[in-house]
Amino acid sequence: MPKINGNEIRPGNVLEHNGGLWAAVKVDHVKPGKGGAFAQVEMRNLRNGSKLNERFRSADKVERVRLEQKDMQFLYEDAGQLVFMDTETYDQVQLDAEILGERRPFLQDGMTILVEFYESEALNATLPQKVTCTIEETEPVVKGQTAANSFKPALLDNGVRVSVPPFVGPGERIVVNTETMEYSERA
16 A cells, blocks of 8 residues: 655545544644644544544655545435445445435435445445435515525425525526535526
């Protein structure tokens, strides 16, 4: 496995540390007045979800793990487990629904999502960046309220609340950015 210096750690990197596999969530590079620079790294354990804050000096060597990425199709959820299928081999894998956190409602039946593997173990899943949803309910347009910055609340068909521009109404299909959980455009 390739080793990298502590100052080369970037968010999204997967590191082998203390016998576990950790994803770097947030990285702050600190240059104190005295002593050497270091990276303050907030990490999430890919196997159990626990969090850790660790300090890496630039001289520290850490093993960077490359995960294999595969597009897989979401089949169903069963007892808190999401079941995905490889459309080429028909192999199925399960991941804890918690892995998607607040983005879980955007996962739709049959959706293709990116599943990351370490050797043959499924560790992580990433939703497409843009997902199309239908607006369940929102306030009607108030005449004259067309300023671009006056967004209004809307409830989507998956139960998630987002802010939408005034010209969008109930029953309309919109595209939501799953990274920012915000309105992107009309579908």
